[in-house]
Amino acid sequence: MATEQNEQAQELEQENTEQHAQPQAEDAKSTSEVTVEDLQAQVAKLQDELKYEKARAANATYEAEKTKERLEREADTAKKFALEKFAKELLDTVDNLERAIVAAGEEQTPLREGVELTLKGLLTTLEKFGVVAVDTENGFNADFHQAVGIAPDAKAGEVGTVLQKGYTLSGRLLRPAMVLVGQ
Structure with missing residues (x-):
């Protein structure tokens, strides 16, 4: 079973x-x-x-x-x-040194010579870092010049008198040149 x-x-x-x-x-x-x-x-x-x-x-x-x-x-x-802000501030010093040279007159004094050398050194240093004066010789350019008046003795479209130099920093406008323009 x-x-x-x-x-x-x-x-x-x-x-x-x-x-x-x-x-x-x-x-x-x-x-x-x-x-x-x-x-x-x-x-x-x-x-x-x-x-x-x-x-x-x-x-x-x-x-x-x-x-x-x-x-x-x-x-x-x-x-x-x-360096843009710093360079802008230095431009006032450049202007003041140029005014001092104009105020000293044509007479070559040691003081004038010292101011010229200081200006030359400052401009060389600015150029080394890309700050260059705006060209005013080749006519008026609204991108780089600021017309503040009319120069009666200048031809139309040309810069007559430069009241204040303009500068660029690496191709960018730092300060426009203040100029009188011919009509």
Whole structure:
């Protein structure tokens, strides 16, 4: 009886195994087919995501480069024009030294010579740092000259008298030249 029960139990177990094995084999077959299709779809999806991420990374790199270049340009500009306020203040000293030379007259005294040397040294230092006098010889230019009156003896469009010199700092107008212009 025990042997019979064991045999029945084994038969039941074998039947259960066979029943489970058939659907599992069918499931495995359909799963492998679905998995291949799913994997192909997933691969395509991942390739699209990879393209997208590569494009985002390239864009981020491009933006970083542009930002770096912009910051370098801004730093260069800031370096160039950092002296702007200081140079403007020194222009008053240049004007005063030029007035002192005019007031000393034509006589060459040691005092006049000292003022001329001081002015020359100051102008050389300003030029070294990009401060240059505005050209008044080649006619009136509204970008660099400020017309404050009419010079009766000058031709039309030409600078007659320079009342105050103008200066530029690295090509940027620091102070316009105050001039009388011909009509």
